[in-house]
């Protein structure tokens with residue numbers, strides 16, 4: 251694309267089949283003082299209806315109906331019913347997904363269950379640049395049960411050699427790299443891993459809600475993902491976990507808890523796993539958080555995931571085309587793949603003054619984030635962003651770089667969350 255004009259961005263919006271999704275979000279989040287929110291990959295904005303749902307759950311159900319709400323308002327079913335709304339976004343059946351806990355905890359649950367399914371092998375493969383929590387969970391688990399974490403630099407080029415010795419129990423990869431936005435090809439990667447007799451565990455933290463994912467179609471073994479990023483479930487929202495049907499009744503939960511029991515209210519001393527994916531529930535679900543996530547997922551009702559893919563590609567392509575016009579003059583280096591098929595709903599640049607630059611951008615109403623050591627990161631959620639937002643964000647970035655005003659933020663102390 252040559253240097254795009256704002257009129258071209260408007261024209262793309264005029265024929266955007268997802269344009270009406272924006273109205274499913276609270277204006278407080280998506281229409282405040284010209285702010286352009288490019289951080290929905292870190293904390294999604296507030297969908298309409300969530301506030302009312304939380305008030306009703308708090309005042310009507312918890313406050314009014316008290317403990318009978320577990321039955322009368324189906325609180326007990328929320329881990330399943332919420333998961334059923336996520337299932338179509340990841341190409342899974344409703345019986346293969348359960349919501350609850352955090353992504354980190356779900357990684358532990360799936361990785362430990364997967365390792366038990368390959369008792370004759372003890373190696374776990376991951377990428378050295380994987381999100382740290384994924385690596386910490388794997389290292390801690392392997393140090394307690396025994397096993398080796400085999401870290402590779404790049405799954406696209408090194409996975410086959412790492413699998414070749416035939417000793418790998420599980421390959422655990424995050425589909426979209428949180429720094430660069432690089433997106434791994436789900437089908438080819440899964441097929442290779444399974445060809446070598448290993449199990450495939452996907453982290454979909456930056457995938458679900460951003461583009462179509464087809465877990466069942468690629469025959470993945472396990473997956474986990476996050477509720478508060480592109481799914482907009484609110485800060486610390488419950489995460490989710492997927493298991494292939496063939497594993498559902500064989501996988502033994504290592505974190506066995508009473509609500510994963512077949513009959514929790516018989517209070518038996520021995521753990522008998524529930525049938526199916528419900529066995530991965532551990533303790534009591536946080537109902538207020540579930541109410542928010544369950545309501546937020548209505549944003550995706552009637553939305554064909556393939557349309558999310560198309561729009562995310564269109565938004566990121568436009569941003570790259572706009573920034574191409576001035577990047578090299580100002581020391582911005584594209585860190586994301588140029589090929590849209592190899593990129594998630596995210597575009598990252600390296601810049602020597604990345605933290606200060608992002609602080610200046612945020613002050614100018616373009617909210618992205620910074621990832622050490624030098625990455626400025628922009629998330630392009632297809633559910634509420636318009637092409638004109640993308641164009642305007644690039645224009646503000648151009649101006650801040652051109653007038654050098656970002657240098658004024660250089661001395662700001664770095665805050666805890668970057």
Ligand SMILES: *Cc1c(COP(=O)(O)O)cnc(C)c1O
Nearest residue numbers: 352353354381383424428453455
């Ligand atoms: C955001 C993210 C997580 C978050 O884990 P929590 O336990 O929910 O805090 C995990 N893995 C990846 C790849 C992520 O991007």
